Amino acid sequence: MTTDETRRNGQGTDHEAAIEAEGIELTYADGTRAVQGVDLRVPRGEFFGFLGPNGAGKTTTIKTLATLLSPTAGTVHVNGFDAVAEPRKVRQSIGYMAQETSVDPELTAEENLRFACEAYGVPRADRAERIAELLDLVDLADVADKRAEEFSGGMKKRLDAATALVHSPPLVFLDEPTTGLDPKARNRLWAYFREMNDAGTTIFLTTQYLEEADQLCDRLSVIVDGRIVATGSPADLKREVGGEILDIDLEDGSDARERAVEVAESSSLFEAEATVEATADGITVTSRRARERGTDLLVALRDAGLDVVGFNVRAPTLDDVFLAITGEHLDAEGEDGTDETDEAAAAPEVGG
Amino acid sequence: MSTPTGAVDGAAETGGTVERTSNTFLGDVWVNYKRWNLKAVRNPFVLVVSLVQPVIFLVLFTQVFGGVVEGTLRGPAGGLNYETYLAPAIAIQVAIAAAVTSGIGLVNDIENGMFEKVLVSPMNRTAVFLGKTLAEVTRIAAQIGIILVLSVALGAEIATGLPGALGIVAVGVLFSLSFAAFSNTLAVVTRDQESTIIGANLLQFPLLFLSSAFIPLERLPGWIQGFATVNPVTYGVDAARAIVLGRDVITVVDVPGFEGIWHTLVPALAVLLALDLLLGGVAVYLLSRASSSAVR
Numbered sequence A: 001m002t003t004d005e006t007r008r009n010g011q012g013t014d015h016e017a018a019i020e021a022e023g024i025e026l027t028y029a030d031g032t033r034a035v036q037g038v039d040l041r042v043p044r045g046e047f048f049g050f051l052g053p054n055g056a057g058k059t060t061t062i063k064t065l066a067t068l069l070s071p072t073a074g075t076v077h078v079n080g081f082d083a084v085a086e087p088r089k090v091r092q093s094i095g096y097m098a099q100e101t102s103v104d105p106e107l108t109a110e111e112n113l114r115f116a117c118e119a120y121g122v123p124r125a126d127r128a129e130r131i132a133e134l135l136d137l138v139d140l141a142d143v144a145d146k147r148a149e150e151f152s153g154g155m156k157k158r159l160d161a162a163t164a165l166v167h168s169p170p171l172v173f174l175d176e177p178t179t180g181l182d183p184k185a186r187n188r189l190w191a192y193f194r195e196m197n198d199a200g201t202t203i204f205l206t207t208q209y210l211e212e213a214d215q216l217c218d219r220l221s222v223i224v225d226g227r228i229v230a231t232g233s234p235a236d237l238k239r240e241v242g243g244e245i246l247d248i249d250l251e252d253g254s255d256a257r258e259r260a261v262e263v264a265e266s267s268s269l270f271e272a273e274a275t276v277e278a279t280a281d282g283i284t285v286t287s288r289r290a291r292e293r294g295t296d297l298l299v300a301l302r303d304a305g306l307d308v309v310g311f312n313v314r315a316p317t318l319d320d321v322f323l324a325i326t327g328e329h330l331d332a333e334g335e336d337g338t339d340e341t342d343e344a345a346a347a348p349e350v351g352g
Numbered sequence B: 001m002s003t004p005t006g007a008v009d010g011a012a013e014t015g016g017t018v019e020r021t022s023n024t025f026l027g028d029v030w031v032n033y034k035r036w037n038l039k040a041v042r043n044p045f046v047l048v049v050s051l052v053q054p055v056i057f058l059v060l061f062t063q064v065f066g067g068v069v070e071g072t073l074r075g076p077a078g079g080l081n082y083e084t085y086l087a088p089a090i091a092i093q094v095a096i097a098a099a100v101t102s103g104i105g106l107v108n109d110i111e112n113g114m115f116e117k118v119l120v121s122p123m124n125r126t127a128v129f130l131g132k133t134l135a136e137v138t139r140i141a142a143q144i145g146i147i148l149v150l151s152v153a154l155g156a157e158i159a160t161g162l163p164g165a166l167g168i169v170a171v172g173v174l175f176s177l178s179f180a181a182f183s184n185t186l187a188v189v190t191r192d193q194e195s196t197i198i199g200a201n202l203l204q205f206p207l208l209f210l211s212s213a214f215i216p217l218e219r220l221p222g223w224i225q226g227f228a229t230v231n232p233v234t235y236g237v238d239a240a241r242a243i244v245l246g247r248d249v250i251t252v253v254d255v256p257g258f259e260g261i262w263h264t265l266v267p268a269l270a271v272l273l274a275l276d277l278l279l280g281g282v283a284v285y286l287l288s289r290a291s292s293s294a295v296r
Helices: A003-008 A058-065 A087-092 A109-119 A124-137 A153-163 A183-198 A210-216 A234-241 A256-266 A290-303 A318-326 A340-344 B025-042 B044-073 B082-099 B102-111 B114-119 B125-154 B161-190 B193-209 B222-229 B232-245 B261-291
Strands: A017-027 A033-043 A047-051 A073-078 A094-097 A171-175 A202-207 A219-224 A227-232 A244-250 A275-278 A282-287 A308-314 B003-007 B019-022
Touching: A017 A058, A017 A202, A033 A058, A033 A202, A033 A227, A047 A058, A047 A183, A047 A210, A058 A073, A058 A171, A058 A202, A087 A094, A109 A124, A109 A153, A109 B025, A124 A153, A153 A183, A183 A202, A183 A210, A202 A210, A210 A318, A219 A234, A219 A318, A227 A234, A227 A318, A234 A318, A244 A256, A244 A290, A256 A275, A256 A282, A256 A290, A282 A290, A290 A308, B025 B044, B025 B125, B044 B082, B044 B125, B082 B125, B082 B161, B082 B193, B082 B232, B102 B114, B102 B125, B102 B161, B102 B193, B125 B161, B125 B261, B161 B193, B161 B232, B161 B261, B193 B232, B232 B261
Parallel strands: A047 A202, A047 A219, A094 A171, A171 A202
Antiparallel strands: A017 A033, A017 A073, A219 A227, A244 A282, A244 A308, A275 A282, B003 B019
């Protein structure tokens, strides 16, 4: 296919990468460096996750990719188009679902979709069919004539998602699409996103839900303080944690957790790379030999006079990944972040 | 309004590949014009409120002050009834009352995310704001039309007839653009609905009363006459009143070279146009800044 043919088909020059960004820097007028040297390459068809705490720079990055913000430095190509030099071509080739639900409350579901169809140049002859398809897709066909202001939060989110798809974009940006939703609504949206991705749509998702990234993403990057600190598939990243997790719950005691950490560290039961950490209820040991040596540690703790009230050996979660990378739990972040937009968003407790 | 450009390669199969067309400037204006008109119809409260107050003024002023003011109108303004004198002022008042609500729609759009949604679409941004403004202008024109019909029903006489009535609507629209721009500027700066309403309304009554709207300037204190010279309401009302009466009425400026009605219309319309360009320019600048980014 020639370059011209490629571009006529709504794609830029690079067929392989939906997103290609090098050295993105974004500094706000007040001097806040929200994004600092971010490199990204997202192949077409991938479900890519961008994971980080509030204020890490997720929203600033996604807005830069979607042409809503201009990078202070670096290059951004989306669907092969230069986001700075050809913003309208980028906008024609993407769908964008903002963090805050974006629907016109005074218009009906159908009218919101019709407006989106017109805004994205869906031909008049195709609009009715396309609107009906999307209303079915997001289960809003029964309330197509109701105004969006009458909808629940979940229904508005689904309508918002549908308006981002009217032109069947090859790439869709989803900025924390399920933040603030109840688990049922969240699961329904996840199903739609999987369906979109299965059909070939590249999806770029930002999230602070570890479970969301784990469930949906082929690959993800972890961003902290405007910098990407890790990239890989969820399984690869978990492997980097270095083994399995042994959680041990202890009877309350003034120094029980500190003593248990000492016992575990001095027991020589685990390899040198293993980590031991005091938790709210006891201790957590991350080790390749957690399952094999777990019972020996329980005995050692009992011999040291500590009362074990429960234990569990499990595979690492993305929270463990985050902890291993940054030394902090994901849900403990966000108080002093740099991304104003992220900070403005509701910040429910991180799931998963 | 659109031209086919082909299918989206690699598009999602959520309903199949969708043929897409490229947006045109006029097409984008039309899409936004329709949306804002639909919203106005859906929310008639704003329409009614911006019409009710001028109607009350028209009825009450003519009934309560009519007899008193008509005495003064026999002087410099000539013998005419107060309904005829007041009609152009109320037409301008309704233009202000409607125009100052323009920013509320923008604040709502910012708050419910539609502002950003529109910006991330391929629509031309100038066309987006032009469509919104044209929808508001349509609403204002209709409201001025209603006021004129009501004024005539109450006894006002438009010397220039139907073409004159259309001219008054045109003057009202030209006048309203600067206030709509001011309201949108407030909206972008404050991003708050209450501040936008309060800020715009705060100006409305002082500007109306410190002008030639309700009583001939010659009958007002000297400091008010001085302020009226720089008050845009004076120019809007005088232009509309010149059309209603079919003669020169302006007293705050004297531009030689024009006679009769044109002695009023030329300077008044020039001032209104200049104000539109100035305040419109500020609003467009702030809107474009808000719609790009606050990055360094």
